[in-house]
Amino acid sequence: MATDDGQVTYLEAVALALDAEMERDPDVFIIGEDVGQFGGAFKVTKGFLEKFGARRVVDTPIAETGFTGLAAGAALVGLRPVVEYQFADFISCAFDPIINVLARHHWRTGDAMPVTLRAPFGARLRAGPTHSQSVESYFAHVPGLKIVMPGTPEDAAGLLVSSIRDNNPTLYLENKYLYRRLRVAGPISLEPIPLGVANVVREGRDVSLITYSAGVSQGLEVADELDRDGISVEVVDVRTLVPLDVETIVNSVRKTSRAVVLHEAAKRLGYGAEIAATIQEEAFWHLDQPVVRIAAKNTPTPTSPALEDAVVPQRAQVAETLRKVVRA
Amino acid sequence: MATRTNKRKTEEAGAIPVSKRDPELLRRMYRMMVLTRAVEDRMVAMYRGGDLLGSLYTGHWHEAISVGAAATLRADDYMAPLHRNAGAHLWRGMEAWQIMASFMGKATSPTGGRDGTLHYGRLDLGSYNPPSHIPANFPVATGMAFAAKYRGEDRVALAFCGDGSTSRADFHESLTIASVQKLPNVFVIENNQWAYSTPLSLQSSSETFAIKAVAYGIPGVKVDGIDVLAVYDTVAQAVARARAGDGPSLIEAVTMRMHGHAEHDPADYVPRAMYDEWSEKDPVERFENVLLEAGVIDADTAKQVREEARQHAIAARRKALADPMPDPSNIEEGVYAD
Numbered sequence: 001m002a003t004d005d006g007q008v009t010y011l012e013a014v015a016l017a018l019d020a021e022m023e024r025d026p027d028v029f030i031i032g033e034d035v036g037q038f039g040g041a042f043k044v045t046k047g048f049l050e051k052f053g054a055r056r057v058v059d060t061p062i063a064e065t066g067f068t069g070l071a072a073g074a075a076l077v078g079l080r081p082v083v084e085y086q087f088a089d090f091i092s093c094a095f096d097p098i099i100n101v102l103a104r105h106h107w108r109t110g111d112a113m114p115v116t117l118r119a120p121f122g123a124r125l126r127a128g129p130t131h132s133q134s135v136e137s138y139f140a141h142v143p144g145l146k147i148v149m150p151g152t153p154e155d156a157a158g159l160l161v162s163s164i165r166d167n168n169p170t171l172y173l174e175n176k177y178l179y180r181r182l183r184v185a186g187p188i189s190l191e192p193i194p195l196g197v198a199n200v201v202r203e204g205r206d207v208s209l210i211t212y213s214a215g216v217s218q219g220l221e222v223a224d225e226l227d228r229d230g231i232s233v234e235v236v237d238v239r240t241l242v243p244l245d246v247e248t249i250v251n252s253v254r255k256t257s258r259a260v261v262l263h264e265a266a267k268r269l270g271y272g273a274e275i276a277a278t279i280q281e282e283a284f285w286h287l288d289q290p291v292v293r294i295a296a297k298n299t300p301t302p303t304s305p306a307l308e309d310a311v312v313p314q315r316a317q318v319a320e321t322l323r324k325v326v327r328a
Numbered sequence: 329m330a331t332r333t334n335k336r337k338t339e340e341a342g343a344i345p346v347s348k349r350d351p352e353l354l355r356r357m358y359r360m361m362v363l364t365r366a367v368e369d370r371m372v373a374m375y376r377g378g379d380l381l382g383s384l385y386t387g388h389w390h391e392a393i394s395v396g397a398a399a400t401l402r403a404d405d406y407m408a409p410l411h412r413n414a415g416a417h418l419w420r421g422m423e424a425w426q427i428m429a430s431f432m433g434k435a436t437s438p439t440g441g442r443d444g445t446l447h448y449g450r451l452d453l454g455s456y457n458p459p460s461h462i463p464a465n466f467p468v469a470t471g472m473a474f475a476a477k478y479r480g481e482d483r484v485a486l487a488f489c490g491d492g493s494t495s496r497a498d499f500h501e502s503l504t505i506a507s508v509q510k511l512p513n514v515f516v517i518e519n520n521q522w523a524y525s526t527p528l529s530l531q532s533s534s535e536t537f538a539i540k541a542v543a544y545g546i547p548g549v550k551v552d553g554i555d556v557l558a559v560y561d562t563v564a565q566a567v568a569r570a571r572a573g574d575g576p577s578l579i580e581a582v583t584m585r586m587h588g589h590a591e592h593d594p595a596d597y598v599p600r601a602m603y604d605e606w607s608e609k610d611p612v613e614r615f616e617n618v619l620l621e622a623g624v625i626d627a628d629t630a631k632q633v634r635e636e637a638r639q640h641a642i643a644a645r646r647k648a649l650a651d652p653m654p655d656p657s658n659i660e661e662g663v664y665a666d
Contacts, residue, residue: 058509060505061501061504061508063500063505064501065467065497065498065501066467066470066498066501066502066504066505067467067501069466069467069468069470069471069501069502070467070468070471070474070502070505072467072468073408073468073469073470073472073473073474074471074472074475074478075471076451076468076471077406077471077475079474079475079478081471097464097498100459100461100464101459101464101467104459105457108443109438109443111451114665167665167666
């Protein structure tokens with residue numbers, strides 16, 4: 001499963017990891033709308049039905065509450081379900097079983113709840129207010145859920161392997177804008193990447209750009225651009241919001257003394273607020289500047305390109321903000 | 329698939345006569361129904377006496393449904409109960425003191441006091457511990473059934489909800505998924521005619537709840553919920569069908585909620601005539617009379633069973649009262665599994 005030129009896309013990395021885990025563990029199955037004969041709305045599970053059969057590749061009615069709760073029950077008695085939501089926007093239909101059934105069950109009872117919730121999310125595809133949302137903050141507030149947001153094909157694979165093997169409900173958010181835009185030379189490793197370990201994807205001296213998901217590739221592009229002007233940006237990919245690798249973030253900020261947080265979710269109570277607050281708690285006396293957040297405007301995500309680009313963080317905005325913070 | 333009404337009384341023609349049934353099973357069902365009533369009566373006294381943390385949810389007049397349905401299960405079957413199923417829990421091996429400890433937030437409750445009141449399921453007894461809002465237990469029951477089918481096991485999953493639950497999305501979605509996937513589920517609606525203060529007339533315009541099964545293409549049966557043998561026979565048939573791989577069934581068992589929604593609720597909204605009518609239909613007394621008439625028990629045995637149940641409840645209260653409260657020092661542990 002790789003492109004003709006031997007490269008592996010972000011989407012293929014997700015598929016490869018899922019395929020490998022289903023091969024490795026007979027208790028792993030995939031369930032969701034159109035995941036079977038159609039291969040999934042974005043084709044992540046293309047070919048899975050033929051390979052694994054309808055027993056393990058389960059097409060469902062349009063019933064997010066129903067199949068999410070089903071996954072909970074199956075997990076309670078020993079299976080390891082992977083649930084696909086067609087778009088992360090539809091996960092709100094499953095809010096109740098995620099919050100009240102999956103997330104708090106282990107704390108209440110001591111019974112493990114190994115469920116992986118896969119959802120394509122995010123903007124920049126001109127898909128509008130109910131097909132473009134970043135949903136991580138809705139769930140980050142809830143004790144008992146892990147939240148995984150890979151920004152590279154390698155992480156998409158390794159973090160999905162870990163999510164599936166984890167004994168907790170894990171929300172694994174796939175950035176659908178990256179699906180076919182990010183690619184790396186194959187083959188890629190399918191070794192698990194531990195949850196809760198951030199990755200310094202680019203070392204730098206002048207400012208720490210702390211981000212995740214699509215912010216990683218965007219941040220690296222901007223870092224290259226600023227490097228030509230002698231500005232050295234350290235890019236920290238937190239990879240998982242819960243658990244959050246506070247130590248790596250704080251070490252980076254202590255080194256650079258400046259921090260900018262970037263995500264494409266709306267700014268108000270976006271996860272950047274948690275990161276910024278954590279930095280001021282843990283590294284306040286190392287800071288030369290206030291922590292700055294770059295995020296989407298506090299509006300729904302518009303459809304039309306001119307409008308969406310005005311709402312979602314653009315490369316130029318990221319570059320300008322970093323320059324300002326470094327110069328100040 | 330047509331629904332049918334199964335209001336037959338156990339002594340009527342067509343039903344298996346009491347004399348042809350396993351007397352040991354009958355006596356055990358009787359003992360469990362009497363115990364359920366004794367434990368819940370004791371807990372009402374505990375509520376009034378200030379022993380409990382908050383309110384108390386009881387299953388008076390639900391004993392025949394709880395015990396009759398649970399008695400059809402094997403020990404390795406799954407159950408997803410609601411908050412009026414103390415009888416089903418006791419049937420499956422839950423201790424009476426554990427139920428009391430749950431309503432007291434004790435360290436010895438099934439959740440160690442982290443959850444409490446009506447949330448006392450135990451997975452080691454095959455019973456899901458549900459959240460507050462039923463039928464959130466229905467999708468979970470479909471998952472348990474799914475797992476059984478996935479592994480080629482012939483276990484079934486029995487789930488209970490109330491009349492009010494039938495209005496929720498998870499009821500509809502569970503029955504939809506269970507029917508298209510032919511899952512080994514049995515869904516029992518305990519129609520006690522009140523969802524907190526909401527009467528049936530404001531809950532549903534459907535002629536019955538059982539008839540909703542037609543929309544899912546599965547059998548739907550309405551049964552007299554105070555007749556434990558009618559409940560047992562109806563659920564047993566649905567369990568057999570599920571076990572054979574023929575898919576889910578929906579059962580509506582009709583009873584009456586004889587207490588408030590919980591003990592804090594005086595239920596002034598319930599017409600007096602309803603209580604008058606239903607107080608004549610006590611499922612425990614009814615079953616006792618059936619067994620006495622059939623000679624399965626005699627008056628002395630009945631008296632002894634009732635006294636034993638009373639003593640059991642008294643001892644359970646003593647133990648629960650003496651049990652320790654939980655230690656808050658580890659409260660952040662266990663949010664995540666290892």
